[in-house]
Amino acid sequence: MRKTIYVDFENVPNIEIREMSDTRILIFIGQSQKRLSTNIVKAIQPLGKNVEWIQINGSGKNALDFHIAYYLAMHKAQPDTEHYIISKDAGFDPLIVHANGLGQKVRRVVSFADVFEKIGLGKELEGKYKKVKEILMKQQKTRRPKSRKTLSSFIETTFQKKISTAETNKLIENLFRDGLLEEKSKRISYLD
Structure with missing residues (x-):
């Protein structure tokens, strides 16, 4: 096709x-x-x-x-x-x-x-993804990260800097794929 x-x-x-x-x-x-x-x-x-x-x-x-x-x-x-x-x-x-x-x-x-191709997270990242998603959805919308940079920092802090930049980016892309975030003019908004 x-x-x-x-x-x-x-x-x-x-x-x-x-x-x-x-x-x-x-x-x-x-x-x-x-x-x-x-x-x-x-x-x-x-x-x-x-x-x-x-x-x-x-x-x-x-x-x-x-x-x-x-x-x-x-x-x-x-x-x-x-x-x-x-x-x-x-x-x-x-x-x-x-x-x-x-x-x-x-x-x-x-x-x-x-x-x-379907981008999979793998077992280890799947658990991290669920944790990030859970924490973000529990936070007040006004307290959530509003840019990619602050979202990356939030994820790195959540895992005490024991996550690579590539893994962090993969988690962020999956938040977009799952329709939880959108980005306009370099500002992130949450769709829950």
């Missing part, structure tokens, strides 16, 4: 792209985004015509999100295609439910890896 991937580059600027067959990638960048990492350009360049850069017109709250919604609607008549929105913004979820109800195959994921 073919895949179309819509990348919310404002929300997920550190994308790890790899060569994929039968895949079209649309990368949405904000009007004020003027710089791109050389590493990202080098990774994307070999994909040639399978990648399209879409710089949005105008600025404002959710402007980029509306552009993604428009392009998703344009591709509605492709029954043999799965659509993936790469974003940590849970605001897409009602649109995705609606599109799936109309027969379109759409999912929101937080990374390219999620499009092609």
